[in-house]
Amino acid sequence: MKTHRHHLSVCLPACLLVALALAGCEREQRPTKAPAAASGIADPSYAAGGRTPVSNKYEENAYAVSQGKTWYRAYNCNGCHAAGGGNMGPPLMDAKWRYGSDPGAIYSTIAHGRPNGMPAFGxxxxxxxxxxxVAYVRSMSGQLSGSVAPNRSDTLQAAEPENRRKKEKPVHEATPAAEQ
Structure with missing residues (x-):
């Protein structure tokens, strides 16, 4: 009986510690609503407005980034951006970002569209x-931690997995005169 109590007194605190550590892990948490960062960027002139960049809490969550990859395919973003390498739309895997690479600018582009091609989906x-x-698109150019970026593709795509891509240093391209 004494060894049984001793075993419980050692095992129980260790099990509780492991359970608490796992409960605090947000990497795989499945969020049910948009993060607080979504407020205050309804203006399509966000990228040119000089506002403070908005953060995206979904970028810290592997499940949310994976969902973004699913939406990328489901909403046929491949139709214009191919697998991120560009086609009719600009590539998303390189360092060049015409309207800005921060989450708020990308959100504004998707929600409100851009002149000469990008429709508004908001x-x-x-x-x-x-x-x-937004989180998935940023992962395509290596802007997210490898621990949350998707590590494989469920398609026959020959591209390097997002979590192994070299992080590109975003460059803000000047907007062409025809699009201003």
């Missing part, structure tokens, strides 16, 4: 899905 795509798309 009235058709829920806000939390746009934030998940």
């Amino acid at each position: 009235e058709h795509v829920p806000e939390d899905q746009i934030w998940q798309l």
Whole structure:
């Protein structure tokens, strides 16, 4: 009986410690609503407005980034951006960002569109899905931690997994005169 109590007194605190550590892990948490960062960027002139960049809490969550990859395929972003390498739309895997690479600028681009090609999806795509798309799009150029970026593709895509891509240093391209 004494060894049984001793075993419980050693094992129980260790098990509780492990349970608390796992409960605090947000990497795989499945969020149910848009993060607080979604407020205050409804203005499509965000990228040019000189406002403080907005953070995206979904960028810290592997499940949300994976969902963004799912939405990227489901909403046919591949139709214009291919697998991130560009086609009719600009590439998303390189360092060049015409309207800014921070989450708020990308959100604004998806929600409100851009001249000469990018349609506005804000009235058709829920806000939390746009934030998940933002997180995934940033992972395509290595802007997210490898611990949350998708590590494989479920398609026959020959590209390097997002969590192994070299982090590009974003460069803000000047907006062409025709698009101003």
